[in-house]
Amino acid sequence: DGGITQSPKYLFRKEGQNVTLSCEQNLNHDAMYWYRQDPGQGLRLIYYSQIVNDFQKGDIAEGYSVSREKKESFPLTVTSAQKNPTAFYLCASSIGFRGGSGANVLTFGAGSRLTVL
């Protein structure tokens, strides 16, 4: 079955440590995204990637980094520079990102919950 796999589901981190969240998709989607969700709030875009070896900052990119070396994979690193990293992180993908192609409906992974101790 096609889908998006995020790991780990739960992660605890000490202050000052970098952590990397994994996101893998086997949907053959070109575009991938990382969102952050805080309690009682909607999703905020961290980074997105339209194609391999290319990515852009979203609305809240500070303190995060990404890479897109393979079509299937879009890992997110939460660095020690992120002041308030405790949150629920959602990875998503879509068929096409450039204007008008496909439905641009996002398929989401099950999320990773990061807690900083």
Next chain:
Amino acid sequence: EDKVVQSPLSLVVHEGDTVTLNCSYEVTNFRSLLWYKQEKKAPTFLFMLTSSGIEKKSGRLSSILDKKELFSILNITATQTGDSAVYLCAVKIRIKAAGNKLTFGGGTRVLVKP
């Protein structure tokens, strides 16, 4: 700055009731509006709306877009406990040289009591 605002923040209803969720937006380069349902973790897609005044329906759920007044409504009739979830509204915005992006509202939490 692009804004998507959902109301109410939360509501509690009883099975069989009808609920109406609102999503208003102020964005540049609007492309479409999408509704998602988030029960526990991964949001799942409900509707995508591009044209004004055309209702989309799926079972007991329906949605409509008003591009003049810049809002959308999601209706759920004859609610069931399985409808309990956070409902997210997102607006797809065209970005020059970078394609499109989705901006989400804060969500409406719906609790349906038996």
